[in-house]
């Protein structure tokens with residue numbers, strides 16, 4: 162059985178991951194610096210050189226690659242294949258990203274939000290194993306989300322489906338980067354943690370943390386019993402539980418995957434407050450029927466998911482090939 166190979170391209174504010182992926186997983190993986198200030202055209206040149214090396218290194222030719230899946234953070238016009246606004250990729254805003262990449266690679270290219278491809282990666286290769294619908298919540302600079310329902314990424318007619326970081330859980334809470342107030346992202350993202358720390362320091366709260374500390378330092382402080390750090394992770398757990406409650410009663414999906422950087426602290430620092438709050442909030446479904454787990458693919462989920470989602474959109478039938 163011939164297994165189509167696709168490119169998976171995951172653009173981040175610092176690095177761009179590039180993978181050769183087939184339905185068994187990653188065949189080869191490389192990374193290039195995104196170098197945002199240089200702009201997308203220079204980035205495209207570096208991507209081309211990287212792709213040539215990757216393909217040659219895998220003993221393949223460019224003609225053997227059948228498509229590409231592409232993702233980046235921020236809001237996107239999926240029909241036009243353009244970034245509308247990505248805070249970490251300001252020079253890419255408005256750029257015809259999908260068509261430029263497609264032209265350079267010479268293959269049809271599918272573009273989506275990086276939390277959606279992360280979710281699809283976990284659906285196809287990870288926790289979902291291409292059988293179970295799931296919801297993925299990524300805890301990074303912001304809080305991203307992706308919903309895979311009936312094997313499809315749910316973006317909806319407005320293209321914002323699955324933006325779970327902007328579910329409001331504290332109507333009179335902290336101000337969000339999106340313009341709203343009290344979104345999950347205000348409490349469970351790196352941006353939220355930094356903001357909560359600054360506010361606590363302004364109030365003169367006692368802590369070993371100092372201004373400018375990042376989530377890594379906050380997690381270490383919490384592990385060592387720092388009361389403020391513990392309180393912040395506790396709040397993040399509560400915010401997540403409220404968000405998950407809203408997601409469960411909206412989608413009816415019981416498999417929830419917590420992914421990206423801060424998810425490393427989910428079991429150790431957030432699980433307690435999460436479970437407690439969930440018991441208070443969620444009564445429409447049996448909490449025991451809910452499966453909340455951390456990502457198994459980690460930082461490769463998006464690159465794998467980008468390729469897998471493209472294979473699905475381009476009708477390359479990865480799963481039919483498995484069935485044969």
Ligand SMILES: [Zn+2]
Pocket residue numbers: 326327337338339340341342344346
């Ligand atoms: Zn928001």
